[in-house]
Amino acid sequence: xxxxxxxxxxxxxxxxxxxxxxxxxxxxxxxxxxxxxxxxxxxxxxxxxxxxxxxxxxxxxxxxxxxxxxxxxxxxxxxxxxxxxxxxxxxxxxxxxxxxxxxxxxxxxxxxxxxxxxxxxxxxxxxxxxxxxxxxxxxxxxxxxxxxxxxxxxxxxxxxxxxxxxxxxxxxxxxxxxxxxxxxxxxxxxxxxxxxxxxxxxxxxxxxxxxxxxxxxxxxxxxxxxxxxxxxxxxxxxxxxxxxxxxxxxxxxxxxxxxxxxxxxxxxxxxxxxxxxxxxxxxxxxxxxxxxxxxxxxxxxxxxxxxxxxxxxxxxxxxxxxxxxxxxxxxxxxxxxxxxxxxxxxxxxxxxxxxxxxxxxxxxxxxxxxxxxxxxxxxxxxxxxxxxxxxxxxxxxxxxxxxxxxxxxxxxxxxxxxxxxxxxxxxxxxxxxxxxxxxxxxxxxxxxxxxxxxxxxxxxxxxxxxxxxxxxxxxxxxxxxxxxxxxxxxxxxxxxxxxxxxxxxxxxxxxxxxxxxxxxxxxxxxxxxxxxxxxxxxxxxxxxxxxxxxxxxxxxxxxxxxxxxxxxxxxxxxxxxxxxxxxxxxxxxxxxxxxxxxxxx
Numbered sequence: 001x002x003x004x005x006x007x008x009x010x011x012x013x014x015x016x017x018x019x020x021x022x023x024x025x026x027x028x029x030x031x032x033x034x035x036x037x038x039x040x041x042x043x044x045x046x047x048x049x050x051x052x053x054x055x056x057x058x059x060x061x062x063x064x065x066x067x068x069x070x071x072x073x074x075x076x077x078x079x080x081x082x083x084x085x086x087x088x089x090x091x092x093x094x095x096x097x098x099x100x101x102x103x104x105x106x107x108x109x110x111x112x113x114x115x116x117x118x119x120x121x122x123x124x125x126x127x128x129x130x131x132x133x134x135x136x137x138x139x140x141x142x143x144x145x146x147x148x149x150x151x152x153x154x155x156x157x158x159x160x161x162x163x164x165x166x167x168x169x170x171x172x173x174x175x176x177x178x179x180x181x182x183x184x185x186x187x188x189x190x191x192x193x194x195x196x197x198x199x200x201x202x203x204x205x206x207x208x209x210x211x212x213x214x215x216x217x218x219x220x221x222x223x224x225x226x227x228x229x230x231x232x233x234x235x236x237x238x239x240x241x242x243x244x245x246x247x248x249x250x251x252x253x254x255x256x257x258x259x260x261x262x263x264x265x266x267x268x269x270x271x272x273x274x275x276x277x278x279x280x281x282x283x284x285x286x287x288x289x290x291x292x293x294x295x296x297x298x299x300x301x302x303x304x305x306x307x308x309x310x311x312x313x314x315x316x317x318x319x320x321x322x323x324x325x326x327x328x329x330x331x332x333x334x335x336x337x338x339x340x341x342x343x344x345x346x347x348x349x350x351x352x353x354x355x356x357x358x359x360x361x362x363x364x365x366x367x368x369x370x371x372x373x374x375x376x377x378x379x380x381x382x383x384x385x386x387x388x389x390x391x392x393x394x395x396x397x398x399x400x401x402x403x404x405x406x407x408x409x410x411x412x413x414x415x416x417x418x419x420x421x422x423x424x425x426x427x428x429x430x431x432x433x434x435x436x437x438x439x440x441x442x443x444x445x446x447x448x449x450x451x452x453x454x455x456x457x458x459x460x461x462x463x464x465x466x467x468x469x470x471x472x473x474x475x476x477x478x479x480x481x482x483x484x485x486x487x488x489x490x491x492x493x494x495x496x497x498x499x500x501x502x503x504x505x506x507x508x509x510x511x512x513x514x515x516x517x518x519x520x521x522x523x524x525x526x527x528x529x530x531x532x533x534x535x536x537x538x539x540x541x542x543x544x545x546x547x548x549x550x551x552x553x554x555x556x557x558x559x560x561x562x563x564x565x566x567x568x569x570x571x572x573x574x575x576x577x578x579x580x581x582x583x584x585x586x587x588x589x590x591x592x593x594x595x596x597x598x599x600x601x
Contacts, residue, residue: 154475211241238271302342305452387415500589
């Protein structure tokens with residue numbers, strides 16, 4: 001029997017918590033985390049251990065719409081048209097909180113039959129606590145909190161791994177309250193994602209020194225045997241108050257500094273209470289020149305997908321082509337002599353520069369690397385181009401490490417040429433060293449690379465399990481809910497699988513308007529069927545609409561299979577006119593969108 005803690009909102013089962021978590025490391029090695037058995041019963045193991053899994057995929061249903069057919073509905077169809085009630089944003093999202101003041105929240109207990117659960121609303125702590133608390137020989141036992149249901153309000157799922165303090169007998173209620181707060185804020189459109197943060201205004205976990213949470217996507221960390229939700233998800237790491245300014249201004253510095261503190265690359269996922277903060281008063285740092293620590297009016301621009309790789313006598317700065325517009329904002333807002341760019345964490349590097357603040361408040365540079373792997377490529381967190389180097393210096397350019405970043409000093413002419421190269425999206429090389437030496441001592445290479453595809457990794461379509469890795473999407477936090485007899489259907493996401501409509505002959509299709517129109521039509525069509533869909537466990541539904549010169553149509557499904565034909569007549573009636581209208585406005589390019597819906601109580 002496995003035991004999960006949980007509490008419920010009015011529309012869905014929301015939180016599950018599995019425990020315990022055991023830490024283990026060998027003497028002299030970087031601390032690693034080994035987790036006790038906690039695989040979700042009946043869950044997908046492929047994300048945890050790489051094992052193969054055979055997915056059942058039914059043939060896709062594509063409604064081809066080469067010809068629009070107009071017809072008058074029969075009297076029976078008119079009589080049975082469903083009455084659909086649109087619910088004002090937020091009306092159906094008022095949640096009844098079941099977080100107890102003391103003791104355990106409702107428990108979901110698995111049975112011997114894999115995938116079956118029973119609910120105990122008022123569990124007896126004396127009965128269940130011994131089953132979910134295990135001694136650890138290396139004194140690292142953790143609670144693991146995992147959300148299930150954040151996606152219904154446009155929020156990535158959240159995991160918090162919290163070390164248990166000595167003599168802690170009950171689950172800390174503050175973590176439940178934090179999940180409730182995240183859920184409520186997401187319902188208002190305030191979500192957190194990778195490198196995002198949340199600030200505590202009151203005592204948290206019995207301490208006023210706990211300042212907030214930093215949220216990160218895992219990279220090299222061990223996730224085996226953790227209770228992991230369906231992607232996308234983020235891990236929350238508990239911060240001290242002194243660390244909060246760095247979470248706001250430059251979170252990658254904080255992430256890597258925690259990694260150095262615990263000798264875990266790039267950072268641990270475990271939250272430790274009442275620890276010593278890794279940063280104190282801001283003091284003298286180059287970041288004072290690049291960001292506003294007082295009022296947070298301006299920040300160092302940090303652009304997704306930009307990476308800085310330092311190798312032997314060569315530094316390569318990679319600009320993804322799909323981040324061109326963001327880089328142009330940096331070029332346009334920079335002054336004549338200084339241009340600074342924050343980088344992302346690079347999974348292609350085997351080590352990374354880390355900024356350490358010593359007890360005297362001074363900042364120093366160290367490096368953290370992957371255990372038992374030779375250091376060949378070291379990542380950096382930012383680059384500053386300083387265009388004030390004088391020709392009288394006798395140097396072509398100069399490159400140096402500053403804290404956890406790179407300072408590149410160049411002449412005003414080179415600065416102008418660099419900015420122009422960025423505008424033209426062409427590569428640019430900077431040779432460093434004496435003007436009298438034909439071969440530079442070091443090269444700084446600015447190069448444009450393929451699009452940044454590090455989004456929606458591990459996400460799969462509910463229609464046919466199509467991988468969504470690299471496909472851009474947006475959450476829809478305030479979409480209108482549609483009420484059926486007992487349940488509501490909510491549009492939560494849209495994936496932009498393909499968009500080649502250039503608008504050469506006329507204005508391009510407004511994808512946001514098209515997605516909203518498709519959403520409304522789908523919700524109206526399905527509103528009268530919500531109870532049947534729920535009873536069939538078809539709670540997450542995908543709608544994929546394709547508009548091409550040779551194919552116009554849609555596919556709709558859940559759990560990796562197409563929806564039964566029973567639902568298709570209502571869907572055709574609502575969707576075909578919308579898709580025809582969109583097809584008449586497109587040019588020769590292809591458009592493919594996938595919308596995600598959730599059925600909620």
